[in-house]
Amino acid sequence: MIKASIIGASGYVGIELIRLLLKHPEVEISSIISSSNKDIPIEKTNPQFKKILNLTFKEFDIDLIKEADVVFCALPHGVSQEYVKMAYDLGKVVIDLSSDFRYKDLSRYSKDYGEHKYPQLLNESSYGLCEIYREEIKSSKIVGNPGCYPTSAILGLAPLLKNKLIQKDSIIIDSKSGVSGAGKKSDFSYSFCEVDENFKAYGVAKHRHTSEIEEKCSFLFGEDLNLSFTPHLLPVKRGILSTIYATLTKSLNKNELIEIYKEFYRDEFFIRIYEDGLPELKYVTGTNFVDIGLKVDKKANRVIVISCIDNLIKGAAGQAIQNMNIKFSLNEKTGLVTVGEYF
Amino acid sequence: MIKASIIGASGYVGIELIRLLLKHPEVEISSIISSSNKDIPIEKTNPQFKKILNLTFKEFDIDLIKEADVVFCALPHGVSQEYVKMAYDLGKVVIDLSSDFRYKDLSRYSKDYGEHKYPQLLNESSYGLCEIYREEIKSSKIVGNPGCYPTSAILGLAPLLKNKLIQKDSIIIDSKSGVSGAGKKSDFSYSFCEVDENFKAYGVAKHRHTSEIEEKCSFLFGEDLNLSFTPHLLPVKRGILSTIYATLTKSLNKNELIEIYKEFYRDEFFIRIYEDGLPELKYVTGTNFVDIGLKVDKKANRVIVISCIDNLIKGAAGQAIQNMNIKFSLNEKTGLVTVGEYF
Amino acid sequence: MIKASIIGASGYVGIELIRLLLKHPEVEISSIISSSNKDIPIEKTNPQFKKILNLTFKEFDIDLIKEADVVFCALPHGVSQEYVKMAYDLGKVVIDLSSDFRYKDLSRYSKDYGEHKYPQLLNESSYGLCEIYREEIKSSKIVGNPGCYPTSAILGLAPLLKNKLIQKDSIIIDSKSGVSGAGKKSDFSYSFCEVDENFKAYGVAKHRHTSEIEEKCSFLFGEDLNLSFTPHLLPVKRGILSTIYATLTKSLNKNELIEIYKEFYRDEFFIRIYEDGLPELKYVTGTNFVDIGLKVDKKANRVIVISCIDNLIKGAAGQAIQNMNIKFSLNEKTGLVTVGEYF
Amino acid sequence: MIKASIIGASGYVGIELIRLLLKHPEVEISSIISSSNKDIPIEKTNPQFKKILNLTFKEFDIDLIKEADVVFCALPHGVSQEYVKMAYDLGKVVIDLSSDFRYKDLSRYSKDYGEHKYPQLLNESSYGLCEIYREEIKSSKIVGNPGCYPTSAILGLAPLLKNKLIQKDSIIIDSKSGVSGAGKKSDFSYSFCEVDENFKAYGVAKHRHTSEIEEKCSFLFGEDLNLSFTPHLLPVKRGILSTIYATLTKSLNKNELIEIYKEFYRDEFFIRIYEDGLPELKYVTGTNFVDIGLKVDKKANRVIVISCIDNLIKGAAGQAIQNMNIKFSLNEKTGLVTVGEYF
Incomplete structure (x- = not known):
C-alpha cells in the first residue's frame, strides 16, 4: 500500500483528496495535516466521515512526511513552497496543488504570484496535466498540479493548438465556475445571499490563471500566444464549463473536428468527446x-468548444491522484472511475 | 387612465406585465385574456395577487380589445400575428412581445420562424428597443418588443457599432440566462432536478435570436455583419448577463471607452454605466x-463588455411598458423605477 | 413629508428599509447611518441604488437624529439600547428592530440577552405586532419591532389562542427560514457551499425567539404557556414558513377554523387566509x-397551521414601516402594497 | 457474480440503482428494462454513463428476468404488481421499490392505493427496512422496499417505540424532502421556476406515506397508533430531514436518550447517532x-428527533441493494460505503 500524507487537509481540496483516496485500493492515508484543526478528529469537523474514517488532524511534523510515500x-x-521543498529533500513523490510549481517561466510566475523561494525547483517539476505531460510527470520529482480553469481550457484547446488549426491570437476562453473553486472561505462575497440567484464575471482580463493557460498553450502551439480569459461565478457548488472560441485557419466542419479530437485523445480514458449534443x-x-x-460557426469560420470538468476532481484532487x-x-484509472450523481 | 388589455396573460411574461402595470399610475388593466384559464380568478392560479387584484381571466373576445387603449x-x-392584426385594424396601440414584428427583413424572419401571414405589417411596425429606436416607436402603429438576449446584446454593443470602433466580424456574444426566459413550461429539461446545480450551453451557432441581433447590429454599424452568439442556461430564475467580445479598430483604454458609453447613453435613465467594478x-x-x-484586454486590443438585464423586465414586460x-x-420612467430586492 | 433616519443602515434589514421607504409617498430619508461605511455613497456598496438614491452613509451624530421625525x-x-434612548430623549418616534424593546418581562429578556441598561423604557415601549397591538403602538413612545419567527408564529396562532381553542401546552412550532434572517454576515456556516443543497435544524429547544413567542402567546391565551420551537435553515434567500401544530380543545373542522380566522382578521389587509390550498x-x-x-388532522384532533412571511419585510423592515x-x-397600507415577483 | 435486472430502469430510482450497482463488487447488471427508452444506449439518455456502462435499454421480456438472479x-x-408476480413465479429474488408490497394490512393499502391484484403475495413479502426486519427479509420471497419518508421516520422513532418511551398519540413527523423524491417528471409544479427559492407543505394530513408509517410504528409500539405526518418540498435535489416530536412517558435527558439509541442500533453500520450537534x-x-x-425540550418533556437520509439511496436504491x-x-455494507460529496 502507498502511504499518503496530505498537508492542508481541512480545506475543500484537502477533504476531497481524503474522500477520493478512501476509494483508492492501493492507498492508505498515513496522516492528515492541518494546523488550524490539530488534534481534532475529522468526524468532528466533517461529520460525513463518521464511521468511515477514524483519523485526527495533526500539526505539521517532518516525521509525518518521512513515513509517507507520497505527499499531497x-x-x-507561497506557503506551499517550504513544504514541497522539505518533502523533495526527503526524496518523496510530491504533488503540489498550489500554483507554485506549475510554471516553467519564472517571470510569468513572479508577475502574478511574487517571488519564488526555490526557483531552481521549477526545473525539477513537471506540469501535472496528465493527458499532455505524462512522460515528463513520470520523470520529474515534483508535480505541479494544474489549476482548475487551465485544466478545462488547455484540454479543450490542445488538439487545435497541436495541429495548428486556429489563428494564433484569436482564442477567447469564457469560463464559468462553481463556488467551491474559491476554496473554503468565510468571505462575504461567497456568502449564500450574495451568490444565490446571482451571476457575475470577475478578474476580467487579469485573472492569474491567464498566464498559466498562456504558457501551456504557447508550448502546445509552438510559439508564444496571447489569449483572453474571462472567469465567471456560477451559483452552483461544483463544476467548470468553459466556452472557448477561436478562428479556424482552414475550413473544417464539426464532424471533421470531432474526428481530430477523437484521434488526439484516442487512448485517454478521462476525455469524453461528444459526437451528438453538448456536455453539461x-x-x-x-x-x-x-x-x-x-x-462550428460557419459564417465566421469560428470553432466553439465546450469543455466541462469538476473543479475539485479533474481540476484538483482527482487529477492529483491521477498524477500519483x-x-x-499504476493504471491511471485506479480509484477514479465513478459516475456522477447529478440528481 | 389608459386602459390596457393583455392577451396571453397567464404566462410568465403576461403575469409580469400585470404585476408591473399595477404599479403604473396612469394605467388601468381592462382585461386579462387567457383561453386556457378562462373564467378563473387570477388569485386562484396566482395567489400572489390575493387582495391586490380582483380580475378573472377571459377568453379572447374582440370587444375586450375594443374597450382597450393599448393591447399587449x-x-x-406565429399565434401572435392574428391578434396583432385585429388590434391594428381597430387602431389600437399594439405592443407585441413575440418575435413576429421585430424584423425589417422578411427573409431573416422566415428563415428562423417560417411564413409570416401579414408581411406588409412589418412596415408599420417599429423595433421596440427604446433607447435606440425611440423616434420610430413614436410614429409606428405596432411595436415589436425586442427579445431578451437581443436587448442585452444590442445595448451592450451600440456605442461601439455606431462609432465604428470594432472590427466588423469580430463580435462574440456569450450570454447566460435564467430559466424564466424559457417561459412557463412543463418541459422535463426545465425541471428542478435537471437545472439545479447544472449549467449548459444550448442552441450554439443556431439560436433564433442570432438573426434578430445581427439585423439590428448591422443597422447600427451601417453594413451587414455576422456575429457568434452562444446562449447558456443558468440555475437562477431571472436575469441575463452577456459577456461580449470584439476587436477594437484603434487603441482605446477602459476609461476612454467608458466616456464614449456615458456620452452615448447620456440621457438614458435605464442605462447604468459602471465606472468601477462590473455589473452583476x-x-x-x-x-x-x-x-x-x-x-479592455490590451494585449489583444479586445474590448470585453458585460451587459446585464432582467429578462422578464427590460427583456420583456418592462420594456413593453416603456414602449407604452x-x-x-408619458415620462418613460413612469411606473418603472424600482430597486431590485437582491437578498 | 416625514423625515426618516436609519441607524445601522448597511445591514440587510437597513438596506431593505431604504428600499421600501423609497416607495413610500409620505417619507423622505434624511440620513443613513453606518459607521463601518461612513462617507461612502450607497451606490458604491450597493449598486442596485445607482441612479435611484444619491445618499452617503454617515457616522452617527446626534444632529442627524434631531432633524428626523422617525428613527429606525x-x-x-444590546448595541441598540443607547441609540434608542437618545432618540427617545429627543422625543422622536423610535422603531427598534432589535430584540431590546420587545419584552414586557425583564427576566425573560435578561435570561436570553443579558443585562438591559434601560429597563424602565420597557414600560414606554409597545410590541410592534401591528395586527394585535395596534392601540398600544399608537400610544407608546418606542416600538419594539417583532422578530421574524415570532411574527409568523404568533399571527398564525392568535385566533386559536384568543378563542382558547387549543390545549395549553400542546403547541409545536416547526419553522423554516431563508438565510437573510441571519443578517449580513461572513460566517463560514452561511457561505454558499455550506448552505446550498443543504437543510438543517439549529438552536433546537434553545433559540432566543422562543421566549419572545412564549411571552406574547401567553398574553393572548390569558395564562402562561410553554411551547416547542424548532428553527431550520432553508437554502433560499428570503421567507419563513412555520408549520404549527396544536391539539384542539373541541372538535372543529377545517372550514369552521377558516371562518374563525377570517373573522379574527376581518379588517386586516396584510393577513390572507387561504380557503383552498396552502400558502407557499x-x-x-x-x-x-x-x-x-x-x-385538521381529525384522528388526532390536531390543527396544523401554515404561516408564511417574508422575514425581511413583514418580519422586519415592512412591519417597521407599518408601525410608522x-x-x-397614515393608512397602514401606505407604501407597502406590492405583489411578489416569485419567478 | 449476481446477475441483476432492473425494471423501470430509466427513472431517477432506476438510474440510481444502476449507478450504485456499478460499484458493487459482486453484481453484474444483466439487463436494464425501460419500454419508453427501448433500444437506446444508456449513454445517450444519460451521458454521465459514457465510457462507464455500455448497455442499452430493453423492452420487457420474460427471458430477461429468467437470466437474472435478482430483479429490482x-x-x-399498481403497475409493479404484474412484474413482481412474474419474477416471483420464476423463483427470483424480487425487490420491489413501489408501495405494492410494503403493507401487511390489505385494507390500509387499498384505502390509499386501490385494489391489489395479488393480495396473497403480501404474506410472502417482507418490509425491507433492513435494520428492523432483517430476519423476515432473509426468509421472504419478495421484499417491499420502504418509502423514503417512512425510512427516515420509522428509524428515527424505533428506539422510542420499542422501549415504550413515548405517549401513544403524541407523535408528529414534520418532514422536508428534496425534489428527486417526486421522481423523474415534467410536472409544472416541479419546474425550476416554481421550486427554486420556494418552500411549501403538501399532502398535509393526507399523504399516502402516513399509513405506511402508522402500520410499522404500530407494530413496533405493540398497539395501534395514529400520528401526524406533514411533508414539505425543499429546493434541493436530494435528501430528507424529518423533525419528529413526541411526548416522553418519563423524564429522560438528552444523554440518556442518546445511550438508548446507541444501544438499540449498536450493530447497525448505517445508523449514525450524533452525540454532539445535529445531523444536516x-x-x-x-x-x-x-x-x-x-x-429534549424539558419544559414540555418532549423529545425532538432529527433524522436525515438520502431519499434516493437509503430511501430507495441503496436500501434495495442492502436488502439484496x-x-x-453478503456483508450488508458491500458496495454501499461512500462518503458524501457535500461541497
Whole structure:
C-alpha cells in the first residue's frame, strides 16, 4: 500500500483528496495535516466521515512526511513552497496543488504570484496535466498540479493548438465556475445571499490563471500566444464549463473536428468527446472526466468548444491522484472511475 | 387612465406585465385574456395577487380589445400575428412581445420562424428597443418588443457599432440566462432536478435570436455583419448577463471607452454605466435597468463588455411598458423605477 | 413629508428599509447611518441604488437624529439600547428592530440577552405586532419591532389562542427560514457551499425567539404557556414558513377554523387566509403579507397551521414601516402594497 | 457474480440503482428494462454513463428476468404488481421499490392505493427496512422496499417505540424532502421556476406515506397508533430531514436518550447517532447512512428527533441493494460505503 500524507487537509481540496483516496485500493492515508484543526478528529469537523474514517488532524511534523510515500500539498501558493521543498529533500513523490510549481517561466510566475523561494525547483517539476505531460510527470520529482480553469481550457484547446488549426491570437476562453473553486472561505462575497440567484464575471482580463493557460498553450502551439480569459461565478457548488472560441485557419466542419479530437485523445480514458449534443456540468460533476463538445460557426469560420470538468476532481484532487497513479506506475484509472450523481 | 388589455396573460411574461402595470399610475388593466384559464380568478392560479387584484381571466373576445387603449400581446410567435392584426385594424396601440414584428427583413424572419401571414405589417411596425429606436416607436402603429438576449446584446454593443470602433466580424456574444426566459413550461429539461446545480450551453451557432441581433447590429454599424452568439442556461430564475467580445479598430483604454458609453447613453435613465467594478445579475433583477461594464484586454486590443438585464423586465414586460410610455407621451420612467430586492 | 433616519443602515434589514421607504409617498430619508461605511455613497456598496438614491452613509451624530421625525434602529441587540434612548430623549418616534424593546418581562429578556441598561423604557415601549397591538403602538413612545419567527408564529396562532381553542401546552412550532434572517454576515456556516443543497435544524429547544413567542402567546391565551420551537435553515434567500401544530380543545373542522380566522382578521389587509390550498413562500416573498392556511388532522384532533412571511419585510423592515404608518396616523397600507415577483 | 435486472430502469430510482450497482463488487447488471427508452444506449439518455456502462435499454421480456438472479422493480405502484408476480413465479429474488408490497394490512393499502391484484403475495413479502426486519427479509420471497419518508421516520422513532418511551398519540413527523423524491417528471409544479427559492407543505394530513408509517410504528409500539405526518418540498435535489416530536412517558435527558439509541442500533453500520450537534442533509446525501440527532425540550418533556437520509439511496436504491445483500448473505455494507460529496 502507498502511504499518503496530505498537508492542508481541512480545506475543500484537502477533504476531497481524503474522500477520493478512501476509494483508492492501493492507498492508505498515513496522516492528515492541518494546523488550524490539530488534534481534532475529522468526524468532528466533517461529520460525513463518521464511521468511515477514524483519523485526527495533526500539526505539521517532518516525521509525518518521512513515513509517507507520497505527499499531497493542498496549501495556498507561497506557503506551499517550504513544504514541497522539505518533502523533495526527503526524496518523496510530491504533488503540489498550489500554483507554485506549475510554471516553467519564472517571470510569468513572479508577475502574478511574487517571488519564488526555490526557483531552481521549477526545473525539477513537471506540469501535472496528465493527458499532455505524462512522460515528463513520470520523470520529474515534483508535480505541479494544474489549476482548475487551465485544466478545462488547455484540454479543450490542445488538439487545435497541436495541429495548428486556429489563428494564433484569436482564442477567447469564457469560463464559468462553481463556488467551491474559491476554496473554503468565510468571505462575504461567497456568502449564500450574495451568490444565490446571482451571476457575475470577475478578474476580467487579469485573472492569474491567464498566464498559466498562456504558457501551456504557447508550448502546445509552438510559439508564444496571447489569449483572453474571462472567469465567471456560477451559483452552483461544483463544476467548470468553459466556452472557448477561436478562428479556424482552414475550413473544417464539426464532424471533421470531432474526428481530430477523437484521434488526439484516442487512448485517454478521462476525455469524453461528444459526437451528438453538448456536455453539461451535471454529467461530469463528481467525476474525473473532461467532457468536450464542439460546434462550428460557419459564417465566421469560428470553432466553439465546450469543455466541462469538476473543479475539485479533474481540476484538483482527482487529477492529483491521477498524477500519483502515473508516478507509481499504476493504471491511471485506479480509484477514479465513478459516475456522477447529478440528481 | 389608459386602459390596457393583455392577451396571453397567464404566462410568465403576461403575469409580469400585470404585476408591473399595477404599479403604473396612469394605467388601468381592462382585461386579462387567457383561453386556457378562462373564467378563473387570477388569485386562484396566482395567489400572489390575493387582495391586490380582483380580475378573472377571459377568453379572447374582440370587444375586450375594443374597450382597450393599448393591447399587449404575450403570445408565442406565429399565434401572435392574428391578434396583432385585429388590434391594428381597430387602431389600437399594439405592443407585441413575440418575435413576429421585430424584423425589417422578411427573409431573416422566415428563415428562423417560417411564413409570416401579414408581411406588409412589418412596415408599420417599429423595433421596440427604446433607447435606440425611440423616434420610430413614436410614429409606428405596432411595436415589436425586442427579445431578451437581443436587448442585452444590442445595448451592450451600440456605442461601439455606431462609432465604428470594432472590427466588423469580430463580435462574440456569450450570454447566460435564467430559466424564466424559457417561459412557463412543463418541459422535463426545465425541471428542478435537471437545472439545479447544472449549467449548459444550448442552441450554439443556431439560436433564433442570432438573426434578430445581427439585423439590428448591422443597422447600427451601417453594413451587414455576422456575429457568434452562444446562449447558456443558468440555475437562477431571472436575469441575463452577456459577456461580449470584439476587436477594437484603434487603441482605446477602459476609461476612454467608458466616456464614449456615458456620452452615448447620456440621457438614458435605464442605462447604468459602471465606472468601477462590473455589473452583476443581482443588481438588475427586479428592475428595468441595463447595467453595463467594460474591460479592455490590451494585449489583444479586445474590448470585453458585460451587459446585464432582467429578462422578464427590460427583456420583456418592462420594456413593453416603456414602449407604452413612449407611445402615450408619458415620462418613460413612469411606473418603472424600482430597486431590485437582491437578498 | 416625514423625515426618516436609519441607524445601522448597511445591514440587510437597513438596506431593505431604504428600499421600501423609497416607495413610500409620505417619507423622505434624511440620513443613513453606518459607521463601518461612513462617507461612502450607497451606490458604491450597493449598486442596485445607482441612479435611484444619491445618499452617503454617515457616522452617527446626534444632529442627524434631531432633524428626523422617525428613527429606525437596525442594530444588534444590546448595541441598540443607547441609540434608542437618545432618540427617545429627543422625543422622536423610535422603531427598534432589535430584540431590546420587545419584552414586557425583564427576566425573560435578561435570561436570553443579558443585562438591559434601560429597563424602565420597557414600560414606554409597545410590541410592534401591528395586527394585535395596534392601540398600544399608537400610544407608546418606542416600538419594539417583532422578530421574524415570532411574527409568523404568533399571527398564525392568535385566533386559536384568543378563542382558547387549543390545549395549553400542546403547541409545536416547526419553522423554516431563508438565510437573510441571519443578517449580513461572513460566517463560514452561511457561505454558499455550506448552505446550498443543504437543510438543517439549529438552536433546537434553545433559540432566543422562543421566549419572545412564549411571552406574547401567553398574553393572548390569558395564562402562561410553554411551547416547542424548532428553527431550520432553508437554502433560499428570503421567507419563513412555520408549520404549527396544536391539539384542539373541541372538535372543529377545517372550514369552521377558516371562518374563525377570517373573522379574527376581518379588517386586516396584510393577513390572507387561504380557503383552498396552502400558502407557499413564493407567494409572500417581496411583500408585507402574512399568508395563513389550515388543516385538521381529525384522528388526532390536531390543527396544523401554515404561516408564511417574508422575514425581511413583514418580519422586519415592512412591519417597521407599518408601525410608522400607525404612529403617524397614515393608512397602514401606505407604501407597502406590492405583489411578489416569485419567478 | 449476481446477475441483476432492473425494471423501470430509466427513472431517477432506476438510474440510481444502476449507478450504485456499478460499484458493487459482486453484481453484474444483466439487463436494464425501460419500454419508453427501448433500444437506446444508456449513454445517450444519460451521458454521465459514457465510457462507464455500455448497455442499452430493453423492452420487457420474460427471458430477461429468467437470466437474472435478482430483479429490482422500480415501477409505479399498481403497475409493479404484474412484474413482481412474474419474477416471483420464476423463483427470483424480487425487490420491489413501489408501495405494492410494503403493507401487511390489505385494507390500509387499498384505502390509499386501490385494489391489489395479488393480495396473497403480501404474506410472502417482507418490509425491507433492513435494520428492523432483517430476519423476515432473509426468509421472504419478495421484499417491499420502504418509502423514503417512512425510512427516515420509522428509524428515527424505533428506539422510542420499542422501549415504550413515548405517549401513544403524541407523535408528529414534520418532514422536508428534496425534489428527486417526486421522481423523474415534467410536472409544472416541479419546474425550476416554481421550486427554486420556494418552500411549501403538501399532502398535509393526507399523504399516502402516513399509513405506511402508522402500520410499522404500530407494530413496533405493540398497539395501534395514529400520528401526524406533514411533508414539505425543499429546493434541493436530494435528501430528507424529518423533525419528529413526541411526548416522553418519563423524564429522560438528552444523554440518556442518546445511550438508548446507541444501544438499540449498536450493530447497525448505517445508523449514525450524533452525540454532539445535529445531523444536516449535506452529511448524508450521496450515502446510505441514516443520521440521527436528539434534543429534549424539558419544559414540555418532549423529545425532538432529527433524522436525515438520502431519499434516493437509503430511501430507495441503496436500501434495495442492502436488502439484496441480506438476501444473498453478503456483508450488508458491500458496495454501499461512500462518503458524501457535500461541497
